[in-house]
Amino acid sequence: MRRLLSTTLPVAFGYVPLGMAFGVLFTSQLDYSWFMATAMAVFIFAGSAQFLSIGLMANQASLVSVAIAIFLLNARHIFYGLSLLSELKLRGWRRWYMIFALTDESYSLITALPQEKRADQTLHWQITMINQSYWVLGCTIGALFGEGVDIPTESLAFVLPALFIVLCVEQYRAVRSAGLMLAAAGIGALAVWLWSGQMLLVSITLALGLLLVTYRSGRWIATSGV
Amino acid sequence: MDSYIWGVILVGTLATFATRALPFVLLGRFAQHPLLRFLGRYLPPVLMVLLVVYATADLISSSVTLGVVLVSSLCVALLQWTLKNPLISIFAGSLVYALLI
Numbered sequence A: 001m002r003r004l005l006s007t008t009l010p011v012a013f014g015y016v017p018l019g020m021a022f023g024v025l026f027t028s029q030l031d032y033s034w035f036m037a038t039a040m041a042v043f044i045f046a047g048s049a050q051f052l053s054i055g056l057m058a059n060q061a062s063l064v065s066v067a068i069a070i071f072l073l074n075a076r077h078i079f080y081g082l083s084l085l086s087e088l089k090l091r092g093w094r095r096w097y098m099i100f101a102l103t104d105e106s107y108s109l110i111t112a113l114p115q116e117k118r119a120d121q122t123l124h125w126q127i128t129m130i131n132q133s134y135w136v137l138g139c140t141i142g143a144l145f146g147e148g149v150d151i152p153t154e155s156l157a158f159v160l161p162a163l164f165i166v167l168c169v170e171q172y173r174a175v176r177s178a179g180l181m182l183a184a185a186g187i188g189a190l191a192v193w194l195w196s197g198q199m200l201l202v203s204i205t206l207a208l209g210l211l212l213v214t215y216r217s218g219r220w221i222a223t224s225g226v
Numbered sequence B: 001m002d003s004y005i006w007g008v009i010l011v012g013t014l015a016t017f018a019t020r021a022l023p024f025v026l027l028g029r030f031a032q033h034p035l036l037r038f039l040g041r042y043l044p045p046v047l048m049v050l051l052v053v054y055a056t057a058d059l060i061s062s063s064v065t066l067g068v069v070l071v072s073s074l075c076v077a078l079l080q081w082t083l084k085n086p087l088i089s090i091f092a093g094s095l096v097y098a099l100l101i
Helices: A002-029 A034-043 A047-058 A063-077 A093-101 A104-111 A122-148 A159-175 A178-194 A196-223 B002-026 B034-061 B066-083 B086-100
Strands: none
Touching (some): A002 A047, A002 A122, A002 A159, A002 B086, A034 A047, A034 A122, A047 A063, A047 A159, A047 B002, A047 B034, A063 A196, A063 B002, A063 B034, A093 A122, A104 A122, A159 A178, A159 B034, A178 A196, A178 B034, A196 B034, B034 B066, B066 B086
16 A cells, blocks of 8 residues: 555655645636546546546536536547557456546556556555545545635636646647637637637537548648658 | 536546556457547547637637737746646646736
């Protein structure tokens, strides 16, 4: 247990404060009990999706928009997990739990384990579970704090855009696709202007269309030997 | 009112689980398909930009000026670009925003 705690300590330093930010934002922006923030941390367990849900719920977005937005937001993880999941030997509920709860942070801890320890997959789900406990703890503390202390909502309203700007910068650092990102900004602005009520659904559809066109023309260029 | 948030939690859980379970389904079959690899690379940055527009437009429509949002956004972006620490970027950006409104 001691060893597990010291291995996962860096994740605690990340999850507890970020979870607290989520909790505070949740109870100060929405009229729900702190307990709902805990429920989201237990069941959804995805940072940016939970933050986005706050904004969606404040706008009373339809469940269809919520489902599509969260699916696509998390879709970036699909490719990350491939290598670890292929060696996942656990069976039963532990296997399902690993699939459910495997985050970037747990993934990097597990892949960084020394080879002889990495073979012991009990360690994999224990690490994963302890990491989720940090997240649940942070979200709950933050939600209780936000409920007890009267924080002016307007001053916290920038946390959500700030989180997405951070993710945007990191995406740019990794992919360097300035042209596509500018095009997406144009599509986003257009969708806000013309279809503000359905902005996310409309802009995501248009952006997917743009990506498919880009893909097809890229393939065409590749096959025509340009 | 409570049924709405349980609905959000339910679809949010299913949608998140779907993305985490998908590698199993894709494994070996479609994972190498060039279209999926293309989307896996370029969808995330595009989606992040849309979410930034979505979240900031929400602020601007609630009587905060475009200037305030732009200045605070630039602070976050510059801090993240240089220091690479999300908590610092988000906290400092929100502080700038809270001071400007």
